[in-house]
Amino acid sequence: MPNPKIKINTGISPFPMPVVIVGAIVEGKPNFMTVAWFNRLNSRPNLWGMVIGEKQYTLEGIQEAREFSMNIPNVDLVVKTDYAGIVSGRKEDKADHFEVFFGESKNAPMIKECPVTAECKVYDIVELPGSKFVIGEIIHAYSEEIYMTDGVTDSKKIRPFVFTAPEHHYRELGEKIGTAFADGKALLRDE
Amino acid sequence: MPNPKIKINTGISPFPMPVVIVGAIVEGKPNFMTVAWFNRLNSRPNLWGMVIGEKQYTLEGIQEAREFSMNIPNVDLVVKTDYAGIVSGRKEDKADHFEVFFGESKNAPMIKECPVTAECKVYDIVELPGSKFVIGEIIHAYSEEIYMTDGVTDSKKIRPFVFTAPEHHYRELGEKIGTAFADGKALLRDE
Numbered sequence: 075m076p077n078p079k080i081k082i083n084t085g086i087s088p089f090p091m092p093v094v095i096v097g098a099i100v101e102g103k104p105n106f107m108t109v110a111w112f113n114r115l116n117s118r119p120n121l122w123g124m125v126i127g128e129k130q131y132t133l134e135g136i137q138e139a140r141e142f143s144m145n146i147p148n149v150d151l152v153v154k155t156d157y158a159g160i161v162s163g164r165k166e167d168k169a170d171h172f173e174v175f176f177g178e179s180k181n182a183p184m185i186k187e188c189p190v191t192a193e194c195k196v197y198d199i200v201e202l203p204g205s206k207f208v209i210g211e212i213i214h215a216y217s218e219e220i221y222m223t224d225g226v227t228d229s230k231k232i233r234p235f236v237f238t239a240p241e242h243h244y245r246e247l248g249e250k251i252g253t254a255f256a257d258g259k260a261l262l263r264d265e
Numbered sequence: 266m267p268n269p270k271i272k273i274n275t276g277i278s279p280f281p282m283p284v285v286i287v288g289a290i291v292e293g294k295p296n297f298m299t300v301a302w303f304n305r306l307n308s309r310p311n312l313w314g315m316v317i318g319e320k321q322y323t324l325e326g327i328q329e330a331r332e333f334s335m336n337i338p339n340v341d342l343v344v345k346t347d348y349a350g351i352v353s354g355r356k357e358d359k360a361d362h363f364e365v366f367f368g369e370s371k372n373a374p375m376i377k378e379c380p381v382t383a384e385c386k387v388y389d390i391v392e393l394p395g396s397k398f399v400i401g402e403i404i405h406a407y408s409e410e411i412y413m414t415d416g417v418t419d420s421k422k423i424r425p426f427v428f429t430a431p432e433h434h435y436r437e438l439g440e441k442i443g444t445a446f447a448d449g450k451a452l453l454r455d456e
Contacts, residue, residue: 075366078377079407082418086381086406087305088313089337089418089425090438092279113304114278115316116393122279123314123398125306146280152442156449166454175266186269190277200391202307207314215277216270227273227280229429234280235442236427238420242446247281248439251343251426255433258347263357 090236090245095158096124097143097174097183098135104169104183106145107132108159110237120212121197127205131163136208139181140196144210145188148233149246154187156244177214189221189232281427281436286349287315288334288365288374289326295360295374297336298323299350301428311403312388318396322354327399330372331387335401336379339424340437345378347435368405380412380423 091110098105112124122144126133136142147155154171161168173186177193184191194210201207221231235244282301289296303315313335317324327333338346345362352359364377368384375382385401392398412422426435 075364075377077366077368077407079366079375079382079409082381082406082408082413084311084383084403084406085308086311086383086403086418088283088285088303089381089420089423090283090427091304092281092283094279111305112279113282113316114302115398116396117276119394120275120277121393125304149442153448153451156443156445156447157452158449160446160449161453171452173266175268175270177268184270186266190273190280191270192275192277202312203310205307207306212275212277215273215275216268217273218270222273226431227277229280229432229434229436232280236281236438237445238438240417241420242444243420243441244443244445244448245420246439246442247427247429248437250434251340251437252347252435253433254347254428254435255351256347257344257435258349258351260344261348261362262352 087239090238093147093155093235093237095145095147095155095185095188096132097145097185098132099139099181099183100131100135100163104174105132105135105163106158106168106172108155115209121209122212123207123209125205126208133206136196141179141181142194142210143182143184144192144194145185146190146234148189149235151187152235152244177216189217190227191216278430281429284338284346284426284428286336286338286346286376286379287323288336288376289323290330290372290374291322291326291354295365296323296326296354297349297359297363299346306400312400313403314398314400316396317399324397327387332370332372333385333401334373334375335383335385336376337381337425339380340426342378343426343435368407380408381418382407
């Protein structure tokens with residue numbers, strides 16, 4: 075078929091992107107920054123990768139300690155999450171705005187207000203043009219009973235939000251519209 | 266403060282994950298597979314990275330041609346998107362279920378039903394345990410007027426969906442709850 079579409083600006087981003095607040099100890103103090111360019115990379119070990127600009131303050135701490143935290147914010151934390159993505163830890167003590175706690179590592183400050191948090195060790199750092207792709211292994215993960223059902227995390231209770239571009243909107247999640255690894259079976263060829 | 270949380274299984278995934286259908290020419294024919302472990306990596310060039318299992322049929326085509334497509338599905342395509350993630354192109358001709366078109370490259374089959382599509386060139390392939398992290402550069406991007414407002418893509422018109430784990434649900438996007446790079450300014454220290 076002929077191309078039914080029109081060319082658009084190539085600067086597109088995924089529709090939509092998840093949001094995480096990364097924590098590290100920088101110059102002896104907890105610091106946090108918001109990242110939308112991240113995802114999971116591997117099952118076992120559980121690796122996550124995230125993009126951090128090469129001049130970011132947080133990157134200094136991660137590269138030094140080789141440890142950091144990942145904190146999943148929810149809809150109650152939109153303003154603080156946005157704040158942590160706007161200003162550099164070089165200018166303001168962002169940790170002031172969060173209740174900070176530690177698990178097993180002294181280099182992975184975590185945010186109490188975030189429904190799910192994790193301690194990570196650096197697995198690898200890949201060079202990108204202008205940034206680093208930090209690959210971390212989830213060593214310990216944490217949540218609270220109020221965010222869980224039958225012993226596992228429940229997205230309906232966590233109430234995470236996403237980031238859309240180019241609008242730069244934060245949006246909550248809507249209704250369930252399908253079940254993965256199940257709905258598609260209807261199209262399988264009969265054997 | 267003492268650790269206010271409890272340890273949970275470390276096999277967590279981001280809350281939530283975006284969804285994309287990757288297209289490639291494998292053994293001379295268009296093939297498609299669904300990926301949830303992907304995101305953007307860089308601005309200029311616009312690089313996206315995605316995880317593909319090392320035995321996936323689609324990977325063979327990507328590694329041979331060094332070109333592929335990214336296709337953003339919407340809520341009308343949940344069943345087909347799930348199907349493309351369940352069965353291997355070695356077993357079924359998945360392209361049968363989509364209206365396929367080409368842009369500039371003969372190696373990047375795209376899906377008409379997807380509101381946004383893109384042609385990509387391989388930028389790098391990073392080895393992971395059991396999979397490859399394929400980094401592609403967006404060379405051309407496509408959409409249609411019905412998915413755009415004032416000349417740019419509009420997520421409200423595109424109606425993308427996300428994947429949540431461990432529930433394995435697909436969910437549509439909900440209401441706007443904030444504006445990025447704006448709401449957080451309320452917390453900036455006065456200069």
